[in-house]
Amino acid sequence: MANFIDENFLLKNETAKRLFFGTAKGLPIIDYHCHLSPKAIAEDKPFEDIARMWLEGDHYKWRIMRANGTPERLCAGEGPWEEKFVAYTSALTKAAGNPLQQWSHLELQRIFGISEVLTPHNALKIREEANRVLATKRISPRSLLEQFNVNVICTTDDPIDDLHWHKAIADEQRAGSAFRTKVLPAFRPDKAMNTADIVAWNTYIDALGTSAGVEIGSYAALVEALSRRHAYFHAMGCRLSDHALLVPVFMPASESELDAIVRSARNGTALSAKEQAKLMTAMLSHMARLNAQKNWTMQLHIGALRNVNQSLYAAFGPDVGGDTISDAPIIEPLASFLGMLEAEGTLPKTILYTLDPTKHLALATLAGSFCGTKISSTGEAASPESDASSRPSRSEMGTVQWGVPGKVQLGAAWWFNDQKDGMERHMREYASVGLLGAWVGMLTDSRSFMSFPRHEYFRRLLCNAIGEWVEAGELPDDPLYTESVVRAICWENAASYFGML
Numbered sequence: 137m138a139n140f141i142d143e144n145f146l147l148k149n150e151t152a153k154r155l156f157f158g159t160a161k162g163l164p165i166i167d168y169h170c171h172l173s174p175k176a177i178a179e180d181k182p183f184e185d186i187a188r189m190w191l192e193g194d195h196y197k198w199r200i201m202r203a204n205g206t207p208e209r210l211c212a213g214e215g216p217w218e219e220k221f222v223a224y225t226s227a228l229t230k231a232a233g234n235p236l237q238q239w240s241h242l243e244l245q246r247i248f249g250i251s252e253v254l255t256p257h258n259a260l261k262i263r264e265e266a267n268r269v270l271a272t273k274r275i276s277p278r279s280l281l282e283q284f285n286v287n288v289i290c291t292t293d294d295p296i297d298d299l300h301w302h303k304a305i306a307d308e309q310r311a312g313s314a315f316r317t318k319v320l321p322a323f324r325p326d327k328a329m330n331t332a333d334i335v336a337w338n339t340y341i342d343a344l345g346t347s348a349g350v351e352i353g354s355y356a357a358l359v360e361a362l363s364r365r366h367a368y369f370h371a372m373g374c375r376l377s378d379h380a381l382l383v384p385v386f387m388p389a390s391e392s393e394l395d396a397i398v399r400s401a402r403n404g405t406a407l408s409a410k411e412q413a414k415l416m417t418a419m420l421s422h423m424a425r426l427n428a429q430k431n432w433t434m435q436l437h438i439g440a441l442r443n444v445n446q447s448l449y450a451a452f453g454p455d456v457g458g459d460t461i462s463d464a465p466i467i468e469p470l471a472s473f474l475g476m477l478e479a480e481g482t483l484p485k486t487i488l489y490t491l492d493p494t495k496h497l498a499l500a501t502l503a504g505s506f507c508g509t510k511i512s513s514t515g516e517a518a519s520p521e522s523d524a525s526s527r528p529s530r531s532e533m534g535t536v537q538w539g540v541p542g543k544v545q546l547g548a549a550w551w552f553n554d555q556k557d558g559m560e561r562h563m564r565e566y567a568s569v570g571l572l573g574a575w576v577g578m579l580t581d582s583r584s585f586m587s588f589p590r591h592e593y594f595r596r597l598l599c600n601a602i603g604e605w606v607e608a609g610e611l612p613d614d615p616l617y618t619e620s621v622v623r624a625i626c627w628e629n630a631a632s633y634f635g636m637l
């Protein structure tokens with residue numbers, strides 16, 4: 137029997153151990169999508185309480201607590217931290233197979249050096265011990281980013297954000313700060329595109345107009361405001377946009393139609409479903425074109441059906457654990473959208489995430505249909521629209537014109553899929569219809585500075601999967617097929633794909 141989370145955790149064969157300890161373990165991290173607070177990094181206040189670090193705002197944990205019958209005052213409510221901590225450990229004892237059970241113990245080991253198994257009986261003693269470690273080691277946002285060798289993080293930011301904290305950190309680094317992690321923004325214009333609540337949309341569009349210095353009364357002004365904020369974010373080092381889509385839509389409309397829609401919306405008239413879809417299609421296309429121009433990557437997070445528990449939403453607002461997986465069809469409108477961009481030569485690097493794991497295979501095949509090498513009328517590969525200078529020329533490579541590896545790709549197993557079974561399935565499916573070695577790999581998507589051991593968790597599973605193929609005689613035991621692929625997925629691909637280093 138293996139020991140619980142020992143050094144060979146998740147590494148079930150010798151090749152896996154060789155790949156993890158020899159290659160993956162020491163590589164830096166590029167966390168290209170997360171929800172960490174740039175303000176917390178700029179201020180760098182030391183943490184004081186593991187209970188707050190674990191349970192403040194962590195809806196993953198609240199979900200298993202609620203499932204354990206924990207009263208709401210100990211989940212999203214205002215109950216005492218001591219009671220919350222004990223209640224969480226009580227849920228944890230029943231969480232066999234749930235990633236929280238392993239993540240929590242991994243965090244205890246890696247951050248606090250505590251290897252004891254958490255139970256409600258020793259919870260308070262472990263909390264005390266962990267808090268002593270926080271104080272004596274002065275553990276803070278920056279110390280955790282340094283401990284886990286995080287080279288780059290991309291936060292998630294609204295276009296109207298002035299990026300004050302990002303600037304403060306960058307200024308400090310330019311002045312010679314010892315803190316070297318690049319903290320870059322990512323552009324998330326969801327509020328500009330979501331017109332379902334016309335009052336909320338108008339309030340937001342007023343703020344967008346102010347921040348961009350544009351009076352938004354027409355469609356042209358609306359996209360001009362977004363373009364200006366995109367340019368500002370670019371100057372601040374941003375290289376990714378991010379978009380949440382419950383269901384992708386594709387409904388092209390003429391400029392005059394779009395203008396009429398925006399004028400009517402700006403007058404406070406609620407939009408029909410068709411009008412909403414037309415405006416969303418146009419704005420997302422505009423974003424894609426801006427991204428292509430600036431060589432950014434567009435991330436589409438598809439299929440999160442949010443706030444299905446209305447009483448929870450009424451009491452605590454969004455992001456409190458009342459979300460679920462949508463099983464609505466997504467592929468056809470998305471295929472039309474990507475196809476249109478490809479045809480007009482404005483398809484940016486794109487990462488497609490879905491919350492519905494049954495769609496991973498379909499989404500991976502869709503991604504694989506767009507490789508970024510345009511074909512001329514004579515059938516020859518023509519030069520792609522971006523980044524041509526960094527690739528080998530035709531004369532160097534014979535007849536092959538290289539594009540961006542993995543230009544459109546399937547994103548990492550997301551949210552409810554970010555667990556052992558989900559990640560293993562995701563990698564197998566990606567590999568079976570796509571090019572696993574061109575993948576940009578793992579991200580935390582987290583709001584917690586303690587989440588970085590999840591990169592280790594992922595790397596162990598990746599090494600184990602490749603190790604299993606090697607040991608079964610299904611993959612050559614040749615470093616070009618093994619070590620190189622592990623290094624690429626854990627580090628090199630993200631480093632070259634996003635262009636942020």
Ligand SMILES: [Zn+2]
Nearest residue numbers: 169170171581
């Ligand atoms: Zn996210």
